[in-house]
Structure formats: C-alpha cells, structure tokens
Amino acid sequence: METTVRNKQVILRDYIRGFPKESDLMIVTPVNTTELKVIDSDDPVFAKGDFVWGIVDWEEYSTVNSIGRSKIDINVNVPLSYYTGILGLTGLTAYAGLFEICSPKKGETVFVSAAAGAVGQLVGQFAMLMGCYVVGSAGSKQKVDILLNKFGFDNAFNYKEEPDLDAAIKRCLPQGIDIYFENVGGKMLDSVLMNMKTYGRIAVCGMISQYHLDTNEGIQNVPVVIYKKIKMQGFAALDFFDRYPQFLEFVLPYIKERKLIYVEDIVEGLENGPAALVGILHGKNVGKQVLKIA
C-alpha cells in the first residue's frame, strides 16, 4: 500500500448524495455533493469515521486523493444530509442569489418560482426573515400547501392550474415584483417581466422548464428591462464560496432556533438514483432531492 501512502488516499463509504439543483441540470456533468465517511486513510488529516464532503461518481465506495478534500465540521445538531443542501451549495445558492445579487430591503416584494424546491424554499424563508412580502409558485396542490402552511409564504399559486400566469402574478402581487428568484424560465419569466417594478432585480438560478426542449422558448418581454431599469444576473454558488463562513454565521442561528424549516425528499438505495434524477425534471420532488446510499 506504499503508493497509497504517497498519494494520501482515502477510502470512503458513500453515504448521502445530494442531487443537482435545477441550474446544474443543464451542465453535462451535474455537480452533486456527496457526504462520505472515511473507512480507511493514509492521510493523518482524515481519521476513520470522519465525514468528508465532495464530488464523487455514482458509487457505493470511493477511493480518492485526499488533497483538496475537506472534512465536514459538524457543529450543529442537524441531519447529516443537510450538508448536501441547506448547509451546502444549495443553501449558499439561495443566500448568494438573494443577498449578493438582489439586496433585499424590508417591505420589498419577492417572487420565487419552483419555490418548494431545494433552493426556492430557502430563498423564500430568507426573504421573509428580512421582512419581505414573499410569493411562490409551484407545480402541485401539495407543494402550494407546503409553501403556505409549512414555510409560511405570504401567498402562493400552482402554475399548472393557472391558464394566465400574468393574471396569477397580478392577483398575488398587485403592487408588482421588486425581486424575482428565477428557477424555471420560459412563459413564467415572460409574465414576471411584465410585472417587475422599476429597479427590479432578477437572480437567474435556473430555467428548468427549458432543459428538456429542443429549442428554448423565446422571451418576448426582454425590452421591459430598459424602461424598468431591471438587473438580471445569472450566477453560481461556487463563485461566492468565499462567503461560506459568513453564510454559516447567518444560517446556523436560524436553524438552531427553528426559524428555518427545511424539507428533503429522501430516496434510499443507489439503484433508485436515476429515477429520482428524472423525477426532478418532472417536478416530482418536494424539497431537496437526496439519495441515501448507506
């Protein structure tokens, strides 16, 4: 095992796998954070039993070079799976998109699409904690119920039951939208643009309605960006990784005080992974899709 020693290898048991968030699905290799438990290690930094997070293949066991890997510093009594989500890139995505791109102010109106999803549920709750008026859209009655009754959104609608998205938005947000957290694209974006307020901000996290199409739907209302002076910005959480400690400082107290609710959709068994991935594209998951491997 000399080579192993020189290479600082770690043998890991794949534990819990987070699924990609909506926006990663358009990239060829989706980035999935996996929580891994150290089984054997020739790197003194990683002791047997330690938890490590990282990106590995879809497998039950992984042998990886330890250089550049980092242990999970479990400093709060939460399920380990939270580190694939609310305390991982999912949480950082919601945080960076809302705070770094959109700078929410108390009393502003925030609209979140795919609001019951991994990122959306956090964006909505973060915005409510800031004193914003928050409305979400989702694709089933069950999801809308969760938005209203579990997360306490100010209002919500099921886009599949709305023949006119523009009317649905106007009903829930008659005063217009200051901040839109974009997860779906297509017709929803077109309707949102018509309802943005002057100086509105749009954080573009994903456009899941477009990924299965051969040709994207055209967005007709882009010109309103001019006279409403709208900022629209795509982003990825990894670009804000230096804000991770600041994010933890923000989010951990709320988790401890149970002021944040986090919903996961847990599937067990590696063999059920592909079906769960397809399920995300069809909006089947409620909350963050997670795969329990061990």
Added chain:
Amino acid sequence: METTVRNKQVILRDYIRGFPKESDLMIVTPVNTTELKVIDSDDPVFAKGDFVWGIVDWEEYSTVNSIGRSKIDINVNVPLSYYTGILGLTGLTAYAGLFEICSPKKGETVFVSAAAGAVGQLVGQFAMLMGCYVVGSAGSKQKVDILLNKFGFDNAFNYKEEPDLDAAIKRCLPQGIDIYFENVGGKMLDSVLMNMKTYGRIAVCGMISQYHLDTNEGIQNVPVVIYKKIKMQGFAALDFFDRYPQFLEFVLPYIKERKLIYVEDIVEGLENGPAALVGILHGKNVGKQVLKIA
C-alpha cells in the same frame, strides 16, 4: 407683466434641439434636450444672452418658469450642439452604461450595436481609451466606414449584409464578448448571447429593432445567462445624474486633446423635425441627430 415677475419667467429662443436617443423612443413623450438662448428674463440668475438647457415643446420660442432650470456652463470651445449630445444625456448614457454597469478592464472585448449612433460612437471610443478591443455593428456601408476609419474601431460589420449574425460576431470576436452595449435587441441580442464570455456584462440602453413591431421578437438564448453568469441591466442616464461632474472631468480633456471624435447629423428648420425623428427609426441618421432651430 407682474405675474411674469412673480413667476420668474424666462423667454427663450429655441436654438438647437437634440433628438431622443434610441431608448427614449419607446417612451410616449421622448425626452429632448434643447439649448435655449435667453431673450428676456425677470429672474436675475438668467441674463439676456445666456444659454440654458432644458426640455421644452417643439417650438421656436419658449416661455418657461426659470425655477429648476440651469444655465449651460460653457467651459470648453466646442459647438453648442455638443450640449445636446456628448456633453449632455447622450454622453452620460454612454459613460454610465459602460463604466457603471459594465466596469471595462484593459484587454476585454466590447461589442456595440448601433455603433455609429449618438451613444454607440461614444461607448466604442470610451472603451478604446480604456484599452479594450472594440467591435461595432451598424446598418450601412457608410456607417461601417465611419466606425473603422473615423472612430478607429478594431472591427465592424454591416448587419444588413450578414445573413448569419452569429457568424459575423464569431468572425469579428472569435474570443467572445466580455461587454455588450445593447442598442438594438431582437436577433442581434440572441446572437450576442451565444457569444458572450463567462461573467459577461450587458448594458441595455435600447432595443430600437423592436419599437415598430406589434409583438416583440422572442429571445431564445436567455438561458445562457445562467451558465455564463451574465449580468444584463437596463438603465437610464438620469439615474446617474450625480456622476455628471465626474463624467465632465473624464470627457473634457479627451475632447480638448481631440482624442474623442463626435459626429452629428444636423437638420435645419423646425419644419424638418418630424421627418428627422422618423429617420432615426429607419437608421437614416449618422451620429447624433440634431435639429437647428435658430
């Protein structure tokens, strides 16, 4: 004339009228800055012969309340008409869009549409002064010649002679676009999005190709905003009016040293105004359209 005295009225001779820039054409009442000469005044601040700038109706003489009006502080030997353009909102538009929205860095690539227009010609030259590689598009051979030979753009093309805008952009900017200054919208924006570099910035000043359409063209490539992490922002110069002194400090030395070239398209006589306004929509003007009234 007692009422006049109390009201601090000024009687003005309308002198030179600047036409709206592209983006103003979608607003019902286009904002036109006009240079006016004081003929009579009961406000001691405005003496006979002073020049004033402001927004007035299409007329030969104007009687206005002097409150809130400001004299033109002519501190450089340039044509008076420059105050409707390069030293007015046109210049501030180019400055704010390029510097405040897009933060150009030396060596970056900048693409400007409607580049021979009032704003575009300045954006391109400002970017070249920053050490950027600048390419412009325009709608005639004459305009492309001006871009290349008068303003010294690094490259330029006539979009009307390009059957494939994507190919034209790739030919002129094979390395991609860091900054796009948007004046036209529609198919050009769609092609530009495909050629933006990661972390690209788009200042959205106008979309003149869309204003005469009953229904806007749909923009299909909006999803690239996500994985290229593009910022796209609409703006208006008036929101940056507090930067005007800073802008003058930047631009006046370049004008004095003749490092900036400014092209105007001057029409004489109020009766020729409407035709010139229609001409802008058809891309007939070369440079800033100005109407000489007196």
